[in-house]
Amino acid sequence: MIRALLVDIDGVLVTGRPEDGLPWSHGLERDLGIPPDLLQKHFFARYWPDVVTGRAGLRETLAPVLAEIAPAVSCEVLLEYWFGRDAQLNEALMQEIATLRRDGLIVALASNQEHLRARYLSERLGLGAQVDHFYYSAAIGARKPDVAFYRRIESDLGETPEALLLIDDTVENVHAARQAGWRAAHWATPLRLADIVAEAGS
Structure with a gap:
């Protein structure tokens, strides 16, 4: 039972995405100037295993990556975009x-x-x-x-x-x-x- x-x-x-169900990163480069493949390479491939299991913090690992690949975009802006577009x-x-x-x-x-x-x-x-x-x-x-x-x-x-x-x-x-x-x-x-x-x- x-x-x-x-x-x-x-x-x-x-x-x-709420409007069409596409992945949240669809339009990321257009909207925030961040190529999704670059974010994947420099953040998700390197840090996500530790972040998703609680061994590292999301802000602490993401902020330095953004400073390198997209210095005009703050961590909070990207997180609000990500969470709101994957909803x-x-x-x-x-x-x-x-x-x-x-x-x-x-x-x-x-x-x-x-x-x-x-x-x-x-x-x-x-x-x-x-x-x-x-x-x-x-x-x-x-x-x-x-x-x-x-x-x-x-x-x-x-x-x-x-x-x-x-x-x-x-x-x-x-x-x-x-x-x-x-x-x-x-x-x-x-x-x-x-x-x-x-x-x-x-």
């Missing part, structure tokens, strides 16, 4: 989550996030108030598909692995969850959460 549903955020609940919320899915919670299922977020965007998602987008728990990699100290991510959630919820169901758009994370003993489903629209939960629990 499935007792808790763990839902990924990016690619599942949040799907890109298209799947409202239909949120309604399904509300229904499942009313029916007694525990629903939590399980996402690879660093602290600042996690706070933005929880507070500014309001996701924190619509679920029972918000688990993210920087707070846990490990990210999907690391088994430590899954074990921490099991321990916190006090549930056995087979009672947990992960919905994720990344195949590697789904496979890792299954290897940890969880139920897991690869997210693809237009699947319904209730159907996924029913099938996983059968």
